[in-house]
Amino acid sequence: MNSEQLAVYFIAGTTNCLKPIEQILQEAIKGGITMFQFREKGANAKTGEEKKALALKLQSICRSADIPFIVNDDIDLAVEIEADGVHIGQEDEAASVVREKIKGGIVGVSVHTMEEFEKAVADGADYVGTGPVYPTATKLDTRPVAGTVLIQQMKNQQPSFPIVGIGGITVQNAAEVMKAGADGVSVITAISMAKSPEAAAARFVETCK
Numbered sequence: 001m002n003s004e005q006l007a008v009y010f011i012a013g014t015t016n017c018l019k020p021i022e023q024i025l026q027e028a029i030k031g032g033i034t035m036f037q038f039r040e041k042g043a044n045a046k047t048g049e050e051k052k053a054l055a056l057k058l059q060s061i062c063r064s065a066d067i068p069f070i071v072n073d074d075i076d077l078a079v080e081i082e083a084d085g086v087h088i089g090q091e092d093e094a095a096s097v098v099r100e101k102i103k104g105g106i107v108g109v110s111v112h113t114m115e116e117f118e119k120a121v122a123d124g125a126d127y128v129g130t131g132p133v134y135p136t137a138t139k140l141d142t143r144p145v146a147g148t149v150l151i152q153q154m155k156n157q158q159p160s161f162p163i164v165g166i167g168g169i170t171v172q173n174a175a176e177v178m179k180a181g182a183d184g185v186s187v188i189t190a191i192s193m194a195k196s197p198e199a200a201a202a203r204f205v206e207t208c209k
């Protein structure tokens with residue numbers, strides 16, 4: 001994985017979409033997103049065979065556009081469908097264990113402190129996501145809003161390690177996240193709920209790619 005792939009990292013599940021997620025993903029890809037994470041969580045999220053069938057559909061959309069398809073949390077699903085990688089949080093297994101299971105796939109880890117960052121790097125993570133950079137209504141159980149300070153600290157310590165910011169990022173504040181040293185921005189609502197996901201993605205590309 002190279003850090004440019006993190007530039008405009010779209011994340012979504014059915015609960016973040018008012019139109020069919022397949023359509024939104026197609027539009028976001030047309031707008032130029034560089035990576036996609038399937039994050040099917042929360043009330044009314046799909047589970048079991050339905051979730052797997054949707055994951056396969058979204059994976060094939062990403063494959064035809066040569067966009068990495070990452071699965072959030074569900075390591076077994078990622079392995080079963082041979083996703084391009086997984087994203088795990090602090091409450092999941094360590095990256096070193098997940099790396100074994102995902103066999104060469106991308107392993108992304110959420111970090112919120114320098115200690116969590118150093119452990120993720122030592123465990124062999126391919127990238128880290130840190131946030132929430134700004135207030136967000138999308139993820140209800142977030143840590144306190146961090147701003148961009150931690151991104152700067154991590155970049156100072158590991159200048160070439162891939163870092164993406166997440167949480168409340170919009171076209172208005174994305175430049176600030178990049179200026180702090182992030183390799184890209186992770187976005188849910190600003191693309192999934194946009195009138196035109198294609199236009200929204202294109203605006204992030206202008207700022208972050």
Ligand SMILES: Nc1nc(C(F)(F)F)ncc1COP(=O)(O)OP(=O)(O)O
Binds near residue numbers: 041072073164
């Ligand atoms: N899903 C995520 N993706 C990223 C990424 F780096 F991809 F931007 N960073 C952070 C998260 C948050 O991940 P996690 O802490 O496990 O919470 P949840 O499972 O609710 O998403």
Ligand SMILES: [Mg+2]
Binds near residue numbers: 073088089
């Ligand atoms: Mg998680």
